[in-house]
Amino acid sequence: MKKYNHTTYAILGILTTGCRTGYAIKQLIDQSLNHFWKISYGQIYPTLKLIVEEELSIVQTLSERGKPERNEYFLTDKGKAVFKNWLETPIEQIPVERNEVLLKLFFGRHQSKENTLLQLEDYQQKLVERYQLYQNIEKMITSTPHNTEDVTYWLFTLDYGKRVTNAAIEWCDATKEHFIK
Template sequence: MTIRHQISQPGKQGSFMNNNRKSRTLYAILGFLCSKPRSGYDIKKAIEKSVGFFWSESYGQIYPMLKKLEAEGLAVRVKEEEPSSRRRQRYAITDKGKQVLADWIKEDADYGGFRNELLLKLFFGSTVDPAISIRHLEDFIKHEKQRLEMFEGFNSTLPRNGKEMTPNLIFLAATLNYGLSGTKHNIQWAEDTIQMLKDMDIT
């Protein structure tokens, strides 16, 4: 994937952006700034409450990136009407920032970088008692059922009438459906795998 926008570090040539997971932090932040001005704290909480099931950012990534976005003119600090030492500094996206975000969305997505410790342990499962793999799978099912309950709770808050679905809600529903279908699949896969291990009589 070609990155068209490069943001340079002060005092250094080139770009701090590259084709890896960390470089996507700036796009995640710009995306959340599109709806309204937010502080680093606001962005972190918004991520946890919305896209947290497939994307995460730490404060250590968010705050430095906000400063870099401001330096490059992609975001600006919001002047508060009532300044307070306790008030968190909020940032707003600029037109330039909106264009950078739009250009990135138009690019091909990167599907790489998948890591799953459960699958890695399962791959080497023949080196230990099979009961251990079954225990891991049972724990995984419990975890996924909790996630499924959360997704179904979010889904129940969406309008049932299609006419009430705004463009923002439609795209939100699309990502939520990914979580719902993926979690259901994961549960079924784990249950099938447990049964397969038992049917092979290796326990």
């Protein structure tokens, strides 16, 4: 079976949620996937074009009086099979995190300890804000009716984000202690 890039698989997955238009796909990405998987707006339409060309999806153009035409995308059986095959394939490698704070800390001896401490405090504050955002997302997911099976898996990924963020907040506390002594 042909391999596609992860953006293609992400778009195929998004189409299983009921998002049918490029705009709806972008909204879902901004509200959920963007916290752990970045897809730019400029990647969406070329990917949609590719999945139609590869017969993983069909497109239907809808016309409503007084509104511009819009394209809606629907997975084909082939698209569902490709997506399911990707889901069932083991991951190739553990993701590598790109973290500017860690990069700066690695070279931290070249700046003042006060500045390093300020950067750690700023980073920690951003993490606290992210954690609060995750809590708000969790409230939104659990208070809004969705497909129950989807919600369970969305909450699993959200829990991962909360745990990683909380661990990073704790790491900030422990690391800052070295600069406060």
